[in-house]
Amino acid sequence: MAKRRVPSPDPATIRSGDTGGWTAQLGGSRGDDLRRSGDGRSVAVRVRPGAGRTRVGGRYEGPHGPALIVAVGAPAVDGKATEAVRQALAGALGVRARDVTLKVGATSRDKVFxxxxxxxERVAALRDGSA
Structure with missing residues (x-):
């Protein structure tokens, strides 16, 4: 089944500050790709599945703002890469895997956890190469 495309609104019809019900998930002056939410922080991630080794680090300018690059050996099939990214992200940030949950991007390379x-500070260090 083909994906249904939703047309973008005409920019002339959007009022200042109107996002059509959508709000910016990420952004800000300090963390760029981090925003506090009720359950912690949102972290934008760019996934590179099928890599030779698991690696967390680097910056990618993605649709959710500056993202942390996570390369994993798992293939992008049946959520295997997403689970591998969740595990790798938890290990790199020093938290339990159950403390990392997917918010946006189940089938995309650009995800938000x-x-x-x-x-x-740890995410910024990994993303900007000062780790």
Missing amino acids: AVAGDVG
């Missing part, structure tokens, strides 16, 4: 705890 919610991470319990204050991991903003």
Whole structure:
């Protein structure tokens, strides 16, 4: 079954500050790709499945803002890569895997994870190469 495309609204009809019911998931001045939510922090991730080894680090300018690159050996089939990313992200940030949950992007390479705890500085260090 083909995906149904939803047309973008005409920019002339959008009022200032109107997002059509959508709000920015990410952004901000300090963490760029981090925003506090009720359950911790949102972390934008760019997935590279099928890599030779698991690696967490690097920056990618994605649709959710600057994202942390996570390369995993798992294939992008049946959620295997997403689960491998969740495990790798938890290990790199020093939290339990159950504290990392997928919020956006189940079938996309660009994902947003919610991470319990204050991991903003660690994510910024991994993303910007100062780790």
